[in-house]
Amino acid sequence: MPFCWNEGYEVSLVDAMFSSFSAVCVTGLAAVEIGLVFNMTGQLVMLALIQIGGLGIMTATSLIFMALGKRFSLSDRLTMQESLNEDKLQGVVRMTRSATFLTFGCELAGAALLSIRFIPEFGWAKGIYYSVFHAVSAFCNAGFDVFGKGTNFMPYAQDPLVLITIMALIVVGGLGFLVVLESGRWAMHGFRGRLSLQAKVVLIATLFLIVAGTVIICVVEWNNPETLGIPSFSAGDKILNGAFQSVTTRTAGFSSFRQGGMHSVSALVTILLMFIGASPAGTGGGVKTTTCVVMLSLLVAIIRGREDVTILRRRINWQTVLRSIAIILLGMIFVGVMTFIVTTLESNRFDTSRILFEVVSAFGTVGLSQELTPLLCPASKVAIICCMYAGRVGLITVMTAISMRMAKGNGKIRYAEERIMVG
């Protein structure tokens, strides 16, 4: 897309590929400064890619979930599915319509709030454009900014209106469409009636991760002059920015302070939160909150010697449990291998923990960066592209697709059991 660059800038093929992948995968890792290097055409192309990426993933995953739900509908009483009882096609149309309304509604509301700040600062045209772009970028958990100064949201670190609006958009986008709709209805009915397991787990896990992340980051960074310890910050500012960091890791990727300036403890917390990511059928990435909850419940069940894996007094079927294990283990192995490859390619130039940060950020389609991505060699950039792609498409999907072909012609042979000692 050479017509997308501003004059005077040359963009290498790898960097151009990097940017497109980053946009479609709603990662937000940028090899070049978008607001500076891309002209208006380029930026609008990016905006369209982000919006399509976000909306597409949200509706597609919701549809798959609901389609699967059909098969299990006897044993299952998700409130959502009742709306599907009429007719398949009608249901799909209705759902896509609601998702689109929800998305544009949230983005419009967010843009309106942002414009209160941006129109006085940048004038009408630029102010409205900035409001819309960043509202879309936040709701779709893309994390791109077009301020063009390489500072992301750092200039707004003391502006609660901007930060809280962005945080709200990120969280709602990441909850997953079905959960948002269900909790919306539930709230309208005065918080009465039963929520589905999905909604309960997602809401509780999201709240827990945001609060825990905020507390740890605030405690660790309170007096760090490179992050929250800036002299002009009040206690309120510190908490606001700690919360922003906690929210943005899952998995928007905006930043209100320099990520490279973080204490190593906060960097570890950030890596963990980026790996966990958002919730299924939302616009966020990562291995997803519910996956982690299922895995922890499995561990509890094994340790307590239970036969069933249960969450909040509901049994989880084994297929889901196995899927969770596979997602998390494959994710860890993939991140480990990729960190290994990039460390090898960069041959001792950078610290391993910083490389891990970038790899997890790409895998979780987060886009936070400890200022490392632009410095990487082209081969490493390709590796990071693979991380984004795998993180977005899902490792299982990739691996299953590969093994589908290999499995052809393998009959069902059941082998004799033999014991093996482990641990």
Add this chain to the structure above:
Amino acid sequence: MPFCWNEGYEVSLVDAMFSSFSAVCVTGLAAVEIGLVFNMTGQLVMLALIQIGGLGIMTATSLIFMALGKRFSLSDRLTMQESLNEDKLQGVVRMTRSATFLTFGCELAGAALLSIRFIPEFGWAKGIYYSVFHAVSAFCNAGFDVFGKGTNFMPYAQDPLVLITIMALIVVGGLGFLVVLESGRWAMHGFRGRLSLQAKVVLIATLFLIVAGTVIICVVEWNNPETLGIPSFSAGDKILNGAFQSVTTRTAGFSSFRQGGMHSVSALVTILLMFIGASPAGTGGGVKTTTCVVMLSLLVAIIRGREDVTILRRRINWQTVLRSIAIILLGMIFVGVMTFIVTTLESNRFDTSRILFEVVSAFGTVGLSQELTPLLCPASKVAIICCMYAGRVGLITVMTAISMRMAKGNGKIRYAEERIMVG
């Protein structure tokens, strides 16, 4: 044990505790230089603790495995168990006797080979003592040295006799008593007849890990002047030391070059190998080779949509599979939490990847160190002690013991199944 120190040295309570735990857990991480600070009484106490630790763990785990084997003996045809068919008590006595013979036999042979080098160098008394101490320390995968110069086996980096003897002792000690006995018989019968799944998996996995580790370390470190790239090293010396590093990580903890001088890629490989560790019912630590093989087989089964987890055309029962998952996931979570705690305690003084190295080394009871342990604050040393203890006793044992008490009075309630979206 204040009577154990040499005059002129003061050992803090934490350091004394550290050394005892390190010996009993056959870790080999040393907060003080044993050959220098401990007098002969202290060193002999250490030697006894190591020998008891190594032999105890080997026989105890073998006995448990054989006791469990009794229950499954119909579906199982381990050659080993045939020897138990006579009488329970007699079997236990026989097994303990064979294990003791094997241990002392290997240690004696190793000491004899080492004495060829050590007696000329240190004279009769000290030479024999050094040969015995290091043979025991190697076979028990303890990794303590008493040279007292803080250089471990670095002075012998160009001495194939010493290094290969130590490597052989480490490998045989780590294979597990039952596997050694079975392969011994198999070799005596001219490599004919069927090996048990246990023996096959252990032998293949061990060979694979040693070779893969050697190749990667040699390739990465070939020209690094701090490790294999020492000008006086011939190609043979480089390969020898690469292989020594690969073997010692699982989980003896001797070193023939400075661990802190390694390239970050080799450090990553070392961390992985230390985490995997040796094989069950051996003297080594880590999560064990078989556990990892079972976990990988589970992943393959999930991806290929198979109902059974199979290894080498044998089915693995679900209890074993679940145990493997629990061991590996708990291990990863534990290592993560401990790294997090130590990073917090040291508050940005050391790099996270170096802390991870020490934590995994303690958890796997390896004892390799990037020269960090002596510099840690007392609270961090206690955390490292916890890692050694958890690594030796096994996290599952600890957690199950805790939950046993909690589970009292919980009836068997089966909850309704509810679906949840993951990934």
